[in-house]
Structure formats: structure tokens, C-alpha cells
Amino acid sequence: MQIRYYESDVTLFLRDVVAAHPEIQESQREGRAMFWDHKVDFEALEREHQSEVPMKGYPYDSTVSAKTGLVPFGPGLGDESRFSD
Numbered sequence: 001m002q003i004r005y006y007e008s009d010v011t012l013f014l015r016d017v018v019a020a021h022p023e024i025q026e027s028q029r030e031g032r033a034m035f036w037d038h039k040v041d042f043e044a045l046e047r048e049h050q051s052e053v054p055m056k057g058y059p060y061d062s063t064v065s066a067k068t069g070l071v072p073f074g075p076g077l078g079d080e081s082r083f084s085d
Contacts, residue, residue, distance in 0.1 A: 007015075018024055
């Protein structure tokens with residue numbers, strides 16, 4: 001006794017399309033190769049990894065910014081004397 005599994009109408013349609021047009025699979029392979037199946041340049045990957053600047057755990061920290069050297073300003077972040085009457 002052979003067990004038949006359910007296949008949706010969409011699956012059956014796609015099987016029929018691929019059977020009628022085998023060039024679709026070649027097109028899929030070419031598209032996949034464009035983005036995924038390429039050689040990795042490990043030296044460039046290592047340079048990129050070494051040039052990363054670690055991000056602080058909380059991006060809204062009120063300490064001096066490493067990027068600009070400036071202290072963020074705003075309510076609760078710095079000198080608020082100019083807001084007082």
C-alpha cells in the first residue's frame with residue numbers, strides 16, 4: 001500500500017510549471033550564484049572586522065560622544081540653566 005501525501009494546488013501548479021519550463025531552474029541557479037555562491041575574501045573580512053568601533057550598550061548615554069567629542073544636550077542631558085526663568 002502506497003501512502004499519498006497531500007499536496008496543495010499551489011505545489012501542483014509549481015511542479016507543472018517547472019516541468020514545462022526547465023530553464024526556470026537554471027535561472028534560479030544563476031540568481032543564487034550572484035548573491036550567495038561566491039568566494040569570500042577573508043583578508044577583507046578581517047580588515048572590516050578590525051575597523052569596527054564598538055557601540056555602547058545604551059545609545060542615549062549622556063557622556064561624551066566618541067564620534068563627535070560633544071556632550072549631548074537636551075532636557076536631562078546637560079546644562080539646563082537657560083531653560084529656567
